[in-house]
Amino acid sequence: MIKFSKEVEAAIASKKPIVALESTIISHGLPRPRNLIVAKEVEEIVRATGAVPATIAIIDGEIHVGLEENELDRIANEDGVVKASTRDLTVLAASKKSAATTVAATAHIAAMAGISVFATGGLGGVHRGDGFDESADLRSLSITPIVLVCAGVKSILNVEATLERLETLAVPVLGYKTNKFPGFYLTESGFEIEHRVESPEEIAAIWNQRESVNTAETAIIVTNPVKNELDRALHDTLLTNGLAAATAAHITGKAVTPFLLEYFHRVSEGKSLDVNVEIIKSNSKLAAEIALAI
Numbered sequence: 656m657i658k659f660s661k662e663v664e665a666a667i668a669s670k671k672p673i674v675a676l677e678s679t680i681i682s683h684g685l686p687r688p689r690n691l692i693v694a695k696e697v698e699e700i701v702r703a704t705g706a707v708p709a710t711i712a713i714i715d716g717e718i719h720v721g722l723e724e725n726e727l728d729r730i731a732n733e734d735g736v737v738k739a740s741t742r743d744l745t746v747l748a749a750s751k752k753s754a755a756t757t758v759a760a761t762a763h764i765a766a767m768a769g770i771s772v773f774a775t776g777g778l779g780g781v782h783r784g785d786g787f788d789e790s791a792d793l794r795s796l797s798i799t800p801i802v803l804v805c806a807g808v809k810s811i812l813n814v815e816a817t818l819e820r821l822e823t824l825a826v827p828v829l830g831y832k833t834n835k836f837p838g839f840y841l842t843e844s845g846f847e848i849e850h851r852v853e854s855p856e857e858i859a860a861i862w863n864q865r866e867s868v869n870t871a872e873t874a875i876i877v878t879n880p881v882k883n884e885l886d887r888a889l890h891d892t893l894l895t896n897g898l899a900a901a902t903a904a905h906i907t908g909k910a911v912t913p914f915l916l917e918y919f920h921r922v923s924e925g926k927s928l929d930v931n932v933e934i935i936k937s938n939s940k941l942a943a944e945i946a947l948a949i
């Protein structure tokens with residue numbers, strides 16, 4: 656059912672630590688041509704830390720865990736690559752189409768492949784505004800055993816409502832060297848985190864307690880704040896105007912997040928993009944350290 660890259664297949668055989676990486680960030684989160692460059696750099700960071708990168712995507716209907724170079728290139732550059740959540744996997748398998756996987760679908764597939772650590776940029780969550788829109792990322796993390804490293808939830812979202820949903824869904828949230836819930840582009844979102852951790856070993860120890868307290872079905876979210884945050888005034892202007900632009904353009908459903916990210920990157924003339932790239936790189940490094948500790 657799963658096609659492994661040569662590198663990931665060898666890592667499984669020799670029991671090397673593996674880090675899952677999502678692909679929607681490549682196809683729908685970052686602009687070309689930087690998306691492919693960053694995707695490769697992130698894989699290199701994981702390798703340099705001593706783990707093996709497994710970028711996950713759907714190629715011609717098949718689940719791929721670890722992408723060969725030409726496959727990574729297809730996800731980054733082909734126009735027909737759609738954004739897929741867990742519910743899309745059956746349809747894609749039957750229609751043999753290609754897709755990039757969101758946090759929800761990537762976590763689902765990684766767990767299926769026996770991978771226990773996953774790095775992304777910002778988690779999806781409850782959207783702002785009057786219409787109801789909650790990312791499938793939250794539901795997926797409540798039923799998928801994986802350590803997810805992120806820089807909090809994307810600041811385009813309703814952070815407070817998202818944290819409440821994570822509490823309801825019984826998904827633990829840890830702050831890496833912080834008690835402040837990170838705000839994706841911003842180091843702090845204004846909300847607190849109860850559980851602060853200081854090292855990858857401490858995170859591994861928490862992960863290893865799941866069976867003993869019978870909570871092995873949920874993910875563990877590790878939040879890693881960005882060091883060089885986006886200018887706050889610029890961030891707030893982008894957010895207000897970006898949300899207004901999305902409403903004016905009648906953007907709904909799964910197009911909302913890619914629209915807002917593209918708006919931020921374009922209007923900030925790449926400033927938000929630089930922060931987004933730093934986030935992904937630093938999360939991938941921490942994820943590799945956690946994978947080694949586990």
Ligand code: PSU
Nearest residue numbers: 679680684757758776777779790909912
């Ligand atoms: N983090 C980023 N950039 C992204 C995403 C996360 O830095 O593009 C993607 C992830 O794939 C996440 C998705 O699962 O955005 C959330 O989309 P939605 O709100 O439609 O569930």
Ligand code: MN
Nearest residue numbers: 788789790908
């Ligand atoms: Mn949505």
